[in-house]
Amino acid sequence: MTSSASNLLNPVAGPVxxxxxxxxxxxxSGDERGIADAVEAVLRDHAPHLTVTRDGDTLIARTELGRDRRVALAGHLDTVPINENLPVRNETDPETGDAVIWGRGTVDMKAGVAVQLALAVELTQPAVDLTWIWYDHEExxxxxxxxxxxxxxxxxLFGADFAILGEPSNGTIEGGCNGTLRARVTMRGKRAHSARSWMGxxxxHRAGALLAKLDVFTPERITVDGLEYREGLNAVRIEGGVAGNVIPDHVSFDVNYRFAPSRSAEEAIAYVREFFAGADEVEIVDLAAGARPGLDDPLAQGFVAAVGETPTAKLGWTDVARFSALGIPAVNFGPGNPLLxxxxxxxxxxxxxEASMRSLRDWLTATS
Known part of the structure; x- marks a missing residue:
């Protein structure tokens, strides 16, 4: 941790x-050391009630109050690349008229991290034990x-009864998340001169039938624990061809399958392989299971009541799935429009x- 890091953040200035x-x-992503140093300095200087562990540029800060239940709250420190949108500035949203902070990271997801860090310093006697996690390399x-x-x-350090990930959700609860699978579908042929195409x-052309099948495919809408998840199966990349006068002997295209958390990873693989049964090869190149909403847990129900709005499904993949894999019910909750x-x-x-701060504070000091 650099000595200058302690001057970069003022946790008592409020989450805004x-x-x-x-x-x-x-x-x-890949350049999180400076922000991790600054967050660590805040914890060391302002939160003696927390036990702090650092792993690379990830920080885990825990209360050890002997409460009956523990809640984990997590947020990532990295952003996608900057494109002339730092430093941040105050603006009025042209669509809603809201006063906003404009710039890289405001939505994804430093506003959520700010709320968490301010509360980590403030809440010395929460109603449940807390594990705060800020981590690198999410994007x-x-x-x-x-x-x-x-x-x-x-x-x-990661045992908990419930988890909240500060992903942007417009300040409402988005339960669970879809799973995601990426597959490379390959069709083979035989090369020939295009003037004598019948020789190859x-x-x-062979791939055309599968692409046409994708084009008319209607994805399912699946209700899981009361929330509706929309699936999707789409070609996202294609490559093939040899030269302008050669019949191609190879084409491959990548497909991305976003599947409801009611399906296991194995079921998702089987679904994609069956869908592309006419291909010469289907290679699974990336796979991450989804997470069920977990809203039947009493802690989750109390949090829903504190936020005061009806939860919806998270349609993308988020790190709630990592908590779910540990058997920890998890939801997404943070300020900011995920579409931005x-x-x-x-x-x-x-x-x-400000509203996200109030909801979390009220719940963490009142829940039992």
Missing amino acids: ELTRQLCNIASV VASELSGLGRAMRNHPE ENAI AHADDERVPIRQI
Whole structure:
């Protein structure tokens, strides 16, 4: 931790100003050391009630109050690349008229981190024991995840009865998440001169039937524990061809399957293989299971009541799935419109930051 890090963040300034301060520490994936140092300095200087462990650029801070139940609250420190959208600035949202903070990371997800960090300092006697987690490398390949790494390196620190991930959700609860699978579908043929095409077999033409099948495919809507998840199966990349006068002998296309958390990873694989049964090869290149909502847990029900709005399904994949894999019910909850995540005009309403802070504070000090 660098000595200058202790001057970058002021946790008692409130979550709105803390959002600005966090966002103005550039932390594109792979460059999280500076922001991790600053968060650690806050914990060391302002939160003596927390036991702090650092794993790379991931921080785990825990209360040890002997409460009957424990809640984990997590948020990632990294962002996608900056595109002339730092430092942040105050604006009025052109669509809603809300006062907003504009700039990279405001939505995904430093406003959520600001709320968590402010509460981590403030709540010295919460009603449940708390584990606060801020981690690196979320916006890149899954195998680089700081959360996954810390879970492997320190499994003893991740036991909890319920988890909240600060992903943007417009300040409402989004339960669970879809799973995601990526497969490479390959069709083969035989090369020939295009002037004598009958001597070959066109792999691109062979792929046409499968692409046409995708084009008319209607994804399912599946209700899981009272929340409706929308599935999706789409071609996202294609490559093939040899030259302008050669019949191609190979074509492959990548498909992304977003599947409801009622399906296991194995069921998702079987579904995709059956759908593309006419292909010469179907290679699974990426796979992450989803997470059921977990809203039947008493802690979750109490949190729903504290937020005061009807939960909806998280349609993308998030790290709630990592908690779910440990048997911990988990939800997404944070300020910011998820549709603005990664956008160059990323912006978070100040009222959502303040409301998220109130909801979490009220619940964490009243729940039992």
